Amino acid sequence: MKETSYNPQLSRRKFISNLGCLTISFSLIGTDWAEAKPKIVEENLPGALRRQPRLDAWLEVLGDGRVRVLIGKMELGQGVRTAIAQVAAEELDLALNQIEVHLAETERTPNEGYTAGSGSMENTAMSVRYAAAFARQKLLEMAARRWQTESDQLTMANGVVSRKGKKQTLRFAQLLNGAQLEGEVKLPVKLKSPETYRYVGKAIPRTDIEQMVRAQALYVQDLRMPGMVHARVVRPPVYGSKLLSFDEQAFASKAPDLLKTVIDGTFLAVVAADEYQAVLARQSALEHARWSSATPLPEGQDLAQYIRGFPAKSQKVKEQGTTEALDQKDGKTVKASYFKPYQMHGSIGPSCGVALYKEGTLHVWSHSQGIYPFRDALAKMLGLEAEKVHVIGVPGSGCYGHNGADDAATDAALVAMAMPGTPIRLQWMREDEHAWEPYGSAMGMEAEARLDDTGKISHWRYSVWSDGHSNRPGGNPGNLLAAWHLDKPFPQPSMGYFGGGYRNSEPYYDIPNLKIDAHAFEGPLRVSSLRSLGAYANIFAIESLMDELAEKARQDPLDFRLAHSTDERAIAVMKKLGKMIENEKNGPNEGIGLAFSRYKNVASYCAVAAKVAVDKNSGEVKVLGLWAALDAGQVINLDGVINQTEGCLIQATSWTLKEEVGFGQQQISTRDWTSYPIMRYTEVPKVQVVVIDHPELEPLGAGEAAQAPTAAALVNAIYRASGKRIRNLPVKSVDEVG
Amino acid sequence: MSFCVYTFNPAAMLTENAPILPKTERSFDTKSITLTVNGKPRELNVMPWVSLLDALREYIGLTGTKKGCDHGQCGACTVLCDGKRILSCLTLATMKEGAEITTIEGIAPSDTDLHPLQKAFIENDAFQCGYCTPGQICSAIGMLQEGKAHSREEVKELMSGNLCRCGANVYIIDAIMEGIK
Ligand code: FES
Ligand code: FES
Numbered sequence: 001m002k003e004t005s006y007n008p009q010l011s012r013r014k015f016i017s018n019l020g021c022l023t024i025s026f027s028l029i030g031t032d033w034a035e036a037k038p039k040i041v042e043e044n045l046p047g048a049l050r051r052q053p054r055l056d057a058w059l060e061v062l063g064d065g066r067v068r069v070l071i072g073k074m075e076l077g078q079g080v081r082t083a084i085a086q087v088a089a090e091e092l093d094l095a096l097n098q099i100e101v102h103l104a105e106t107e108r109t110p111n112e113g114y115t116a117g118s119g120s121m122e123n124t125a126m127s128v129r130y131a132a133a134f135a136r137q138k139l140l141e142m143a144a145r146r147w148q149t150e151s152d153q154l155t156m157a158n159g160v161v162s163r164k165g166k167k168q169t170l171r172f173a174q175l176l177n178g179a180q181l182e183g184e185v186k187l188p189v190k191l192k193s194p195e196t197y198r199y200v201g202k203a204i205p206r207t208d209i210e211q212m213v214r215a216q217a218l219y220v221q222d223l224r225m226p227g228m229v230h231a232r233v234v235r236p237p238v239y240g241s242k243l244l245s246f247d248e249q250a251f252a253s254k255a256p257d258l259l260k261t262v263i264d265g266t267f268l269a270v271v272a273a274d275e276y277q278a279v280l281a282r283q284s285a286l287e288h289a290r291w292s293s294a295t296p297l298p299e300g301q302d303l304a305q306y307i308r309g310f311p312a313k314s315q316k317v318k319e320q321g322t323t324e325a326l327d328q329k330d331g332k333t334v335k336a337s338y339f340k341p342y343q344m345h346g347s348i349g350p351s352c353g354v355a356l357y358k359e360g361t362l363h364v365w366s367h368s369q370g371i372y373p374f375r376d377a378l379a380k381m382l383g384l385e386a387e388k389v390h391v392i393g394v395p396g397s398g399c400y401g402h403n404g405a406d407d408a409a410t411d412a413a414l415v416a417m418a419m420p421g422t423p424i425r426l427q428w429m430r431e432d433e434h435a436w437e438p439y440g441s442a443m444g445m446e447a448e449a450r451l452d453d454t455g456k457i458s459h460w461r462y463s464v465w466s467d468g469h470s471n472r473p474g475g476n477p478g479n480l481l482a483a484w485h486l487d488k489p490f491p492q493p494s495m496g497y498f499g500g501g502y503r504n505s506e507p508y509y510d511i512p513n514l515k516i517d518a519h520a521f522e523g524p525l526r527v528s529s530l531r532s533l534g535a536y537a538n539i540f541a542i543e544s545l546m547d548e549l550a551e552k553a554r555q556d557p558l559d560f561r562l563a564h565s566t567d568e569r570a571i572a573v574m575k576k577l578g579k580m581i582e583n584e585k586n587g588p589n590e591g592i593g594l595a596f597s598r599y600k601n602v603a604s605y606c607a608v609a610a611k612v613a614v615d616k617n618s619g620e621v622k623v624l625g626l627w628a629a630l631d632a633g634q635v636i637n638l639d640g641v642i643n644q645t646e647g648c649l650i651q652a653t654s655w656t657l658k659e660e661v662g663f664g665q666q667q668i669s670t671r672d673w674t675s676y677p678i679m680r681y682t683e684v685p686k687v688q689v690v691v692i693d694h695p696e697l698e699p700l701g702a703g704e705a706a707q708a709p710t711a712a713a714l715v716n717a718i719y720r721a722s723g724k725r726i727r728n729l730p731v732k733s734v735d736e737v738g
Numbered sequence: 739m740s741f742c743v744y745t746f747n748p749a750a751m752l753t754e755n756a757p758i759l760p761k762t763e764r765s766f767d768t769k770s771i772t773l774t775v776n777g778k779p780r781e782l783n784v785m786p787w788v789s790l791l792d793a794l795r796e797y798i799g800l801t802g803t804k805k806g807c808d809h810g811q812c813g814a815c816t817v818l819c820d821g822k823r824i825l826s827c828l829t830l831a832t833m834k835e836g837a838e839i840t841t842i843e844g845i846a847p848s849d850t851d852l853h854p855l856q857k858a859f860i861e862n863d864a865f866q867c868g869y870c871t872p873g874q875i876c877s878a879i880g881m882l883q884e885g886k887a888h889s890r891e892e893v894k895e896l897m898s899g900n901l902c903r904c905g906a907n908v909y910i911i912d913a914i915m916e917g918i919k
Contacts, residue, residue, distance in 0.1 A: 076867065205860060212868030213856040215802025215842040219869065222801035230796075276785070276792045279808075348806050348814060348903045349869045397869030398904040430807040643863050643909070650905030673811040673901065681894040684907040 045187065046126035052110040058131040059088075061139075065159035065172040067092055067132075068100045071124050072112030074369055075103060075395045079206040079640040080115075080124070086199040086636055087125045090192055091132035093156040096199060096207075104371045104393030114370035114472060116401075116529070122701050125636055133189045143170055194634075194695035201695055203639035220367050220394040221352045221427060228354070228423040229259055230275040232282035233411045234268040235436060236485075238667050239526060240294030242266050243485075251288040255281040262418045265487035266291075269415050271424065282429070296665035297524050304339035304728060307444055308465050310521035313495075317502045321513030323461045326448050333459075334548050335448035339728045340537035340711075342439040342525050342661035344670075346678060349397030351437075352427040353409030355416035362389045362416065366409035367396025374406045374473045378413055381477035381490060400651070402472050402528040404428055404437045407481040414482055434676060435668040436481060439661050440530030441467035441501070442523060445541035449511075455553035457564060460514040462505060462542070467523040469500025469533040481526075495520060500533030504708060507542050508598045509564035525661065525668075532707040535599060536652065537729075543595035543712030544727065547719065557716070561596055569605050569631050569692075570598060576629035576690055577607035586720070589614050590624065593716025595709035604632040604705035608649065610713040611685075614722040621718055621731055623653055623685040626710070631692040633700040638691060641702040645689045648703075652710035654679035657731045771835045775800070776844025784831045790824075791815045793831035794841060802842040802872045806901070813900030816873040816880070817841050823880025825899075842872035845879065855879055855917045862913040866904035874900050878914045890915060 049058070052072075060068040069088045073080050085099040092099075102109060112124060140151040143161040147154075147168060155162050162169045194201070211218055236243065243266040252258060258281050260271040268289065270281040298306050326333050354365040362384060368374040371391040379389040396405055412426035428436075444465040452458040476493055477483040483490040502518035550560035558578050565571050574596055584592055594609040611625040626649045635641050658677055662669040670676035689706075715726040768783040775798060782797050791808070794800045794817070806814030808827045815827040818840040845853045855875055858864075865871050877900050887893045893914050902910065 205863070208868070209860050209863075209865065210852075212865055212871050213842075213852065213859050213875065214846060215804075215872040217801060221805070224799065224801070274785075274788075274792070275796050276788050280787075346903055347869075348812060348867075348901060349804060350806070395867070398867035400903075427805070430809065430811075639863050643866060643906070646908055647866050647905035650907055651903070654905070672809060673807060678901060678903060679905075679907070680898045680901065681907055681911065682898045684894065684911070687908045 046123055046130060048110070048112055048123035049127035049130055052112070052127075055131050055134065057110045058128060059135055061135070061172050061176060062100070063173050066098045066100060067094060067135075067172075068102055069128055069132075070102045070109040071128065072104055072110040072372070073124050074115040074367070074371075074393045075208065076115055076369070076399060079208075079637060079643075081208060082204055082206040083125060083636045083640060084128055085207065086202075086204055087129045088132045090197060090200050091129055092136050093158070095158055096204070098159055106371050106375050106389070106391045107387070111372040113373065116369065116703075122699055125699060129191060130189050133191050137190060139172060139175060143175055146170070146175070197695070201635050201638065201693060204637055205639065218395055219349065220354060220365050220396050221349055223354045223365055223394060223425065225354070225356070225423040228425050229271055229273055229419075230278040231269050231271045231412065231415045231424050231426040232278045232429065233426060233432065233482075234270060234282050234285045234289065235432060236266055236291045238294050238297065239524075241666070242292045243268060244290040244292050246285070246290075247288040251285055254284045254288070260415075260419055261285070262415050264414065264485075265489060266485035267414060267482050269411060269426070271415060271419065275427075279429070293666055297663045299663060299665045303341060303442055304337070304444055307442055307521055307523055308519075310523065312465065312519035312521045314517060314519045317516040317518050318506050319515045321459075323459050323513050323515045325459050325513070326450055326461050333448055333450045334545065334552055335446075336545060336548065336725075336727055338445040338447070338537070338541040338544060340443045340445075340540060341659075341729060342442045342527070343530065343655050343659045344434065344439050344661055344676065345400045345403040345437055345530055346676065347397045347399050347403050347433065350428040350430055350433045351404035351408035352396065352425065353405075353412035354423060354425045355409065355412040356423040357413075357416045357420045360388060362413060364389065364391045364409050364413055365394045366391055367394060367399065367405040368409060368473075369399065369402060369405065370472060373475050374409070376475035377406075377473035377477050377480055378410060380475070381410070381480055381483045381486075382413065382417060400531040401440070402438055402470065402530075404433050404481075406473050406479075407436065410480045410482045430673075431671040434671045436526070438471055438526045438528030440536075441469060441527040441534075442525075443501070443534060443537040445537060447541050447545040449545060449549055451549060451553050455555060457509070457511045457549060458513060460507060460511045462507075462515070463517045463519065464502055464505050464534065464538060464541075465519045465521060466498070466501030466534055466537075467521055467527045468496030468498050469503070469527070469529050470497035471526075471528040472496075495522060496528060500529060502538070503533050503600055504535035504538045504542075504597055506601060507546075508567070508570065508596075508601050509546075509561070510566050511564065525663070531648075531651070532599070532704040535597065535704070535708040536655070536711060539595065539597045539708035540656075540711035540715070540729065543597070543709060544715055544725070546595075547593065547712070547716045548725070557594060567598070567605075570596065572692060573605045573607045573629040573631050576692060577609055577627060580627045580629060580688060580690060581609045581611075584611060584625070586611070587613070589616055589721055591717045591720025591722070593713050593718070593720055595712035595716060597705075597708045599705045599708065604630060604700045604702055606630045606645075606705040606709055608706055608709040608713040610653075610710070610717040612714065612717040612721050614718060614724075619722075621657060623657070623683065623714065625685050626650075626653065626687045626713075628689045628706045629692065630689065630702060630705055631694065632702040632705065633694050633697040635691055635693045635695075636699055638693070641691050642689045644703050645691075645706045646687050648706035649687055649689075649710055650679060650684060652707045653685075653714060656711040656714050656729055657683075660730050660732070769832050771832055773831070773834055773836070774838045776840060782831065786830070786832050788831050789827050790817070790819075790829040790831045790834055790839070791826035794826060794839070800841050800843050803876075804869055804872055806870070806873070811901075812870075812873075813877055814870055814873040816877040816900065818876055818880055821880070821883055823877050840876075842876060845875065853879070855882075855913065858913040858916040859910070862909045862916070864909040864913040865906050870900065870902045870904075870906075874902065874910055878917060882914075882917055887918060893918070
């Protein structure tokens with residue numbers, strides 16, 4: 001598969017006609033996929049295709065008969081490129097290597113908003129599937145017309161259409177020969193039936209993998225251009241702190257090889273020819289800058305209490321029946337509070353952006369998860385027309401949500417605007433990443449429930465306190481870090497997407513009376529979306545309480561959950577999990593815990609079990625095993641689904657046991673891997689993932705499903721091993737257990 | 739047939755003959771050193787404080803070795819120096835005069851063949867984003883040469899300086915265990 005790169009001198013249209021690419025276009029009218037409930041795929045058109053209906057936005061048949069698929073999604077380590085190639089090759093009867101996948105680039109690929117784990121597969125893959133299937137139909141019709149026969153007298157393979165029983169063949173390129181393939185999609189588009197699949201559902205190695213083991217240039221951090229120079233940004237000590245003065249003269253004498261200092265309000269950046277010179281210049285600039293102190297961060301406070309003290313905007317998520325019974329003081333109500341701290345994405349590669357301002361156009365290479373919304377925000381910040389900002393998506397290291405990608409690219413863009421004609425590479429320092437990335441919000445949860453005489457849950461009441469869960473650029477400069485610091489600053493919008501805070505706050509169980517409330521606060525730290533958003537904390541609370549209730553009802557925790565489940569697929573993953581762990585025996589001080597959730601209550605089903613040992617004296621927790629049973633609907637790439645799920649289990653275990661952003665009054669204190677430790681090999685348990693495939697259903701996305709239940713599975717296991725209930729994360733402190 | 743006229747082709751910039759990045763006149767004294775990198779002698783003029791990591795990435799254009807923390811905390815920058823694994827971010831280039839450095843780019847025997855550990859990484863699907871991978875592979879090769887790792891637990895212990903945020907750890911260990919067999 002060939003990598004493509006952009007040629008700024010050619011517009012998209014020119015590009016296509018110059019190079020003999022063939023464009024297929026059509027418009028379409030369809031029913032709303034998004035609103036339709038899950039059913040056989042042939043009946044609806046995918047949402048992304050509806051929003052971006054032109055086929056030429058998705059597919060180009062190239063002169064040599066290969067097909068280029070254009071998607072607005074980024075590779076985030078989920079293997080999207082391979083999965084998309086599988087789907088397209090399947091429907092077009094091509095070999096996998098006859099598909100080229102071009103990822104995220106403004107004015108070149110469809111505007112697909114953001115690449116978030118759970119959305120990538122569903123919309124994009126389905127859109128590509130329909131587009132490819134429709135292109136196949138059209139190509140067959142064209143050949144049939146050419147030979148004056150019917151489509152069903154033809155076969156297609158490897159980019160060649162052949163006539164049954166005759167020696168006649170036409171390659172795609174010959175067939176199209178400069179012509180335009182036009183048409184509108186008429187539903188139903190005939191899709192391949194799952195029984196005939198050659199690629200979909202198979203474990204296909206990712207095409208980018210050999211590049212990875214050879215470490216060929218894949219990442220924005222590795223981009224090199226003629227004349228490129230290196231920049232570093234010099235940030236204030238903490239949010240809200242302002243640059244009071246900068247002794248440029250004294251600084252310049254200490255950094256003689258400096259190419260440029262860019263100052264705009266509190267935004268300060270330094271540029272040098274060598275990367276290390278830029279690093280040294282940054283160090284020296286810090287010594288010559290005076291900053292104002294800022295509103296102190298709530299150091300030393302009990303955050304679990306503190307976040308509930310904010311004036312909160314409250315909203316009712318769900319109310320059904322009555323919940324007054326919970327207030328009876330008869331000992332039948334179980335009630336508990338839970339807390340999850342601020343946690344970081346902590347990408348292993350510090351964020352990086354490359355930018356070049358040339359002939360009135362700003363080119364920006366970024367690992368942003370949403371090139372169009374980022375482009376719009378950046379253009380507004382710089383006062384440029386959107387068309388004058390060209391953003392090319394280049395992979396970075398894994399991001400797991402909205403990390404510093406857009407911000408580093410913004411920093412690079414600001415420097416590039418001050419140095420027209422020179423490509424600027426600006427990489428964040430490790431401490432920039434740790435201290436300035438937008439974190440996953442701290443959250444507080446309060447859950448209470450009551451059992452009836454048969455041991456079933458009769459009443460449930462739940463409240464969650466959370467900051468917003470997405471402050472992605474969204475076309476608003478106020479979501480770009482550097483924009484806060486400019487001389488003419490763009491204020492940070494008050495509350496991002498709050499829906500993430502109550503994601504999965506409603507238990508996916510059959511409970512007659514329930515009430516769910518969500519309270520939105522604006523906390524002291526910068527926040528945005530982190531993998532699975534609020535689902536992680538909500539499921540931690542819900543599934544912990546489920547465990548307490550099962551115990552009160554004297555039931556096996558799995559049976560208790562099954563007794564409250566009506567969805568067959570939920571029951572299937574739980575039973576599967578039960579089978580997976582049925583032969584596990586607990587030694588002394590060992591325990592197995594489990595948890596279940598259906599991600600967002602509409603996506604993938606996942607049940608997770610954890611086995612831990614808790615040291616009696618030290619209270620140290622050792623994870624011995626993790627198991628997950630997953631139903632993500634139709635599986636496109638089995639390897640990819642298993643791999644991502646294992647990654648979820650390990651990462652969520654790291655969050656649960658170890659991770660917490662720390663701060664003093666005037667700084668974030670967790671600025672490296674020593675102060676913010678993550679899981680190391682010595683702590684990694686054995687892991688097993690089983691996927692239940694449903695080729696007949698739509699794919700649901702697997703990127704985040706295991707994240708949420710893992711925390712509860714772990715604390716439930718710790719309870720079984722030690723008798724201690726952990727309700728505040730991270731588990732970290734041995735004292736809490738020991 | 740070629741479809742794209744690349745104005746900026748990062749891959750092309752990364753061949754062994756890639757032009758060294760533009761260097762301005764420097765007011766600092768540079769030191770001339772010779773390293774053997776992936777079997778080729780390289781003469782470099784570097785400032786005394788330039789790390790081996792920056793020398794590889796910025797002076798020689800070998801960006802396979804990754805910068806993760808620049809503080810010896812993550813292992814992303816691991817390379818082999820005279821057969822031993824070292825953190826290139828903590829190593830000054832000038833201290834390695836005459837040394838034999840092997841980076842991820844020099845591990846495969848040829849363009850068409852891979853090192854057994856590279857193959858094992860592919861077979862075991864031992865990555866997600868792949869950013870930590872060069873460091874993991876170099877570290878694992880160094881570890882295997884040390885000959886101290888026999889069991890899975892020992893491998894975990896000896897690899898614990900390499901972080902993977904994507905959580906690909908289990909498959910990475912699987913891949914390395916294949917290397918031990
Ligand atoms: S970059 Fe050298 S250890 Fe992190
Ligand atoms: S694969 Fe992404 S950090 Fe290891």
